[in-house]
Amino acid sequence: MQKYKKLLFFILPALSLPIVFVNQASAIPPFSREHNTECTACHTIYPELNEYGEAFLKNGYVWTKILRAPKGTAAVKPAVQKPESKGEDDPALLEHMTENSFSEEAENDAPVYAPKRKKNEPIWISGLPERLPLSLSATLNMAYNKDAADKNKLDFSTRALSLLSGGVFKDKVSFWVKYNLYTEGVFDPAVSNTPLNTVAGSGPNAAPDIEEVAFTYRKAFDTPVNIKVGRFRPKLSLWKKSNKTSVSDFATNTFQVGSSKFTLDAPEDAIEANAVIGNRLFVAAGIVDRNGQEQKEGYGHISYKVGGTDLLGKEPEVDLDNEHFTDYLAITLAAYGYFGKNSGDSSVERNKFFRLGGDLDVLYKSFRCRLAGVVGKDDNPNFGSKLKTNSYVLAAQAEYMLTLNLIGLVRYEYQDIGYTGVAVHRIIPAITYAPIENTKITMEYQYQRSDNEITAVMTDQKLLLGLRFSF
């Protein structure tokens, strides 16, 4: 008995630690640790990006730096004063900041804003991040469907456990890695808008794999062009699949045609050149190398942002004495296209296809509206039947940030994959809550109506509860 008491003496305090420290848990994965900032610097609710997150992403995970004081302005160099010595100051931290303060080695008397060498010189010279940039992200889902085909009305699932890494070496080369340690279920938007466990061959740990490994040579040869190589999601839509607060993805990003595995957001082995031009225009173009075929595939993206923070993270000019609604308005327009040719896993038949799409993102204070549309054409999507297929997919989402950690949204989707003869309409209201910045809980309802040309109209309803956390 004494032994158990001793054991409890150690276990109880250990169990209470998360309760004691829960309020101090504010930061998550590699970028948060590297830049010593909270998740909401770049996210509304993780993983949805805000304007600064978009700028950070487009600039290869670097805060754009001013290398020189703007012409006609004198750079301020505050003389740093050590804090009063009262035994409770933090001179080490201030010294660290001072180490990274201004250097006055400019060619033309203008002070240069450039960090001096850090203390850990070998690490700095080698270009290594001072902290190992690794994190884990886990996704758990619960789905309730009273009409579930397999009678499993209430389904709890561990959807994924992923290893994430990202960072930058000396502001020249940035990298992003996502490795799935465990995934469950297969996402098939033709069947459902949530991953299913019942699809054959999609049992537990169906696809442990490298999802993304990309390296970007930033500002290549002192031009605004970034060159990205590796396996990554080609820049097509304004938003990556993960850039959301809902459980389900935008149908425009994930719809498939026939047996073709292609989706707009599928990771591909590719090389891409992209650049921010004139602070508000973003262009990207790339080629994709698909295994087993000589011909490469190509894609391009162009987007322009009006109002709001520009694509380098600079704030707009605002008159602080006079209010105007444009102070809070930001509109981003995008157009993109993908031209490709693919085949099935064991088929020699080829499917030539293209997708053309357009996006609109409107932000006004706490309100955000996203519109997305894609048209596509496949000449042999089932790799054999030569069934030419046109596809039309639309998505419109309105979301409102009720508080800093609570977002409500409603989305409408329309999906018409020609040869199926079925037009699918979905209405998806959802509410997302972040009790801690690195944890997201989403409750989502899906109503789906399938208008079939041959059989009767079919409806389907689901309730989803998603939990995602990263650390």
Added chain:
Amino acid sequence: MRLLLFLMMVCLSATAADAKVKVLGKGERMRFDTAGFPANMKPGYDVMNTKCKACHSLERVVLAITSGIAPVTGQPFDKMATKSYGIKMLRKPNSNMNRDDIKAIIGFMNFLLDEAVKQ
């Protein structure tokens, strides 16, 4: 004579101290010592102390002012930056800051930058 010199030095150092940006505390408790601040800067400090602290500690403001570098972005923290951060917070959803709050905070940070340069 020695006493006179000593008193002169004390007086001179006291005058210089009035212009200093003094810092108290460490980590999340790091803050400015408001003892030497002019009365017209108090409203700016009060707004900062309530509204900025709703989301983050004053540590990053102290570090920015005292080093001249914004601790998160590594960019220069000067008077252009204070206005830029003010606009950022004005536009940030649910920041709970209006134009008057922003102007008061910018004025206060610019005052601190001027004081830091004097040192």
